[in-house]
Amino acid sequence: MDRTAGLLAGQIYRQLRDAVLDGRLRRNEALPSSRELAEQLKVSRNTVTAAYDRLVAEGYLTSRAGAGTFVTTLSLVEPVLSQLPSGPLTPRAALQSMPVPPDFGTAPEFDFRVGAPDARLFPYAAWRRLLAGQFRLSAVGTGMPVEPAGHLGLRTAIARHLRTARFIETNPQDVLVTCGVQQALDLIGRVLLEPGATAAVEEPGYAPPRLVWEAQGARVIGVPIDEQGLIVDALPADARLVYVTPSHQYPTGVALSLRRRVELLAWAQRHDAAIVEDDYDSEFRYTEQQLEPLHSLDRSGRVLYVGSFSKVLLPTLRLGFLLHPPSLRHALHAAKFLTDWHTGLPIQAAMADFVEQGVFARHLRRVRRVYRQRHERIAAALAGPLSAHFTAMPSTAGLHLSAMVREATVADALIRAQAAGIGVASFSEIATAAPDSPGIVFGYGMIDARRIDEGLARLHRCLDAV
Numbered sequence: 001m002d003r004t005a006g007l008l009a010g011q012i013y014r015q016l017r018d019a020v021l022d023g024r025l026r027r028n029e030a031l032p033s034s035r036e037l038a039e040q041l042k043v044s045r046n047t048v049t050a051a052y053d054r055l056v057a058e059g060y061l062t063s064r065a066g067a068g069t070f071v072t073t074l075s076l077v078e079p080v081l082s083q084l085p086s087g088p089l090t091p092r093a094a095l096q097s098m099p100v101p102p103d104f105g106t107a108p109e110f111d112f113r114v115g116a117p118d119a120r121l122f123p124y125a126a127w128r129r130l131l132a133g134q135f136r137l138s139a140v141g142t143g144m145p146v147e148p149a150g151h152l153g154l155r156t157a158i159a160r161h162l163r164t165a166r167f168i169e170t171n172p173q174d175v176l177v178t179c180g181v182q183q184a185l186d187l188i189g190r191v192l193l194e195p196g197a198t199a200a201v202e203e204p205g206y207a208p209p210r211l212v213w214e215a216q217g218a219r220v221i222g223v224p225i226d227e228q229g230l231i232v233d234a235l236p237a238d239a240r241l242v243y244v245t246p247s248h249q250y251p252t253g254v255a256l257s258l259r260r261r262v263e264l265l266a267w268a269q270r271h272d273a274a275i276v277e278d279d280y281d282s283e284f285r286y287t288e289q290q291l292e293p294l295h296s297l298d299r300s301g302r303v304l305y306v307g308s309f310s311k312v313l314l315p316t317l318r319l320g321f322l323l324h325p326p327s328l329r330h331a332l333h334a335a336k337f338l339t340d341w342h343t344g345l346p347i348q349a350a351m352a353d354f355v356e357q358g359v360f361a362r363h364l365r366r367v368r369r370v371y372r373q374r375h376e377r378i379a380a381a382l383a384g385p386l387s388a389h390f391t392a393m394p395s396t397a398g399l400h401l402s403a404m405v406r407e408a409t410v411a412d413a414l415i416r417a418q419a420a421g422i423g424v425a426s427f428s429e430i431a432t433a434a435p436d437s438p439g440i441v442f443g444y445g446m447i448d449a450r451r452i453d454e455g456l457a458r459l460h461r462c463l464d465a466v
Helices: 003-021 034-041 045-058 124-140 152-165 181-192 207-215 258-270 326-340 345-356 359-383 410-419 449-465
Strands: 061-064 068-071 175-178 198-203 219-226 239-244 274-278 303-308 320-323 390-392 400-405 439-443
Touching (some): 003 045, 034 045, 045 061, 124 345, 124 359, 152 175, 152 320, 152 345, 181 207, 181 239, 181 303, 181 320, 198 207, 207 219, 239 258, 258 274, 345 359, 359 400, 359 449, 410 449
Parallel strands (some): 198 219, 198 239, 239 274, 274 303
Antiparallel strands (some): 061 068, 175 320, 390 400
């Protein structure tokens, strides 16, 4: 049957099916013969026969030898439809009002948006070579999927990298590969949070942990921060889980002080709670002094450490990892299996080669110099021309700088600035916080250094005009 005849047969099939479903064709009602219907519709008999055969195969019609074609005698939809409740299906309340990511659309002229590295700096040629090699191996391999924990080579590479770059002692058996940090948060919630359990997050803070755990039925409490990071004394006593960004707090940029780190670990041990440490952009540190992760201070197996390649390499590379205590290994592997079985194998194997062959380290050294220059330009402006409007938050790492606003009119100026093509955001736009949080974030992952000065000068003019 040619394409045109196939399309006509499909149209006839759908019209007859709909007539059966809405009751225009009754049970046991006879249909015209294929020849008669073909003459009425002025199509070939084969076209009608193809539609009839499909309807018979799917149970809408039945063919009786020597008698003809009839609507099936089985009770189909009509009696059932009358018993169904009216109206559309209703989702769970927790998901009904939950925000979804907006369409990023066209980038602003001066792109100070936060949350992504510069995709133009990614070593595409090396990545294509490694990924193509893994696809070729997959084509001649066994086709059997990898275990839920992930590709052993990548888990080994992650453990080795963290040992040298972040002074974290771990082993591949305690590394779980995920589809980004967000899946790691989802798995942690599935394993540790019963419905109604309490989780604590920083406020202002990164929104996904709150959204993920609330969707799972947890009670999520915001805990304030100050110049030393999370205020441990403000943690709810019944918290089962505490989420923190201790090396570079999101969005303020402050680091959790050593005193608070020790207090938080002691608090978790007293209250039998877990700590989720999100070390999302510590690959980019612009001083020689390294902040020791919470995971390295933990002696009681309370810290689950999460990281992401998406934040340091490429926004669309949905690949992350979770370091977990041995006591949670089986449960997390089971949760990962139930969620998606495993993260894509070729991309995991390519990332293992990317790390082991030194491409990852070379890339980080190169982009660290680029981001340092952008960081210094924004910091200089906040300490100079923009200091009348902002108080810069101390920060020596990451892909954004934050500042507290000095005047209430700055909010109006930001609206004007966004209309002028300057992509900046307040705390309340990008984080979980009260709507009047007096902070602004300058991301520099996506803006070229040559565009920073003009963008900040234009922002300054918007502020002065208010």
